[in-house]
Amino acid sequence: GAGVSQSPRYKVAKRGQDVALRCDPISGHVSLFWYQQALGQGPEFLTYFQNEAQLDKSGLPSDRFFAERPEGSVSTLKIQRTQQEDSAVYLCASSLAAGSMQPQHFGDGTRLSIL
């Protein structure tokens, strides 16, 4: 596709429910990243995939957060037993290749609200 596509754009869930957020990266992009952005803050790194391999998950805040990219394209971020502090915008980004010189391109994000 032309850009990084995320769905849903908005998600409202009750505390304790599980949610799944989807990211479809730019076609052919090897690297995929998930970030969490709280209101008034910059995005914070959650996890990184190179193809289907999850190479860095150091930013995941708890074991309730789980991400996968089974075929090296679409990725899903799952949050189990959601808490109010999980309310944020979840951004997905992709880059053409691995490496620090590769710019990351962001999707429009999923705004998650936990009631």
Next chain:
Amino acid sequence: QKEVEQNSGPLSVPEGAIASLNCTYSDRGSQSFFWYRQYSGKSPELIMFIYSNGDKEDGRFTAQLNKASQYVSLLIRDSQPSDSATYLCALNQNQAGTALIFGKGTTLSVSS
């Protein structure tokens, strides 16, 4: 000390003026630096990236990097009201290029 520091602003400039946005960072090993523009409710949009000391120009935008002093800046010439947004400074700390570390962003307001 936070890894990437930005003045949150707002920075207010009149239309046609030069807007100067600054960012300092703590890790001397940082490899590459990025400026993103984010309109309210929208995703970050890549504006510029710079890897080497000095200036890099692209249209009305100039990125400046000084690794010895650990700062990176973004100049916007002939500022337009449409430039009003939050500008995020980000960097990669290692060659593997995994996580981008972001500052909180500087809000720019350009008045007509």
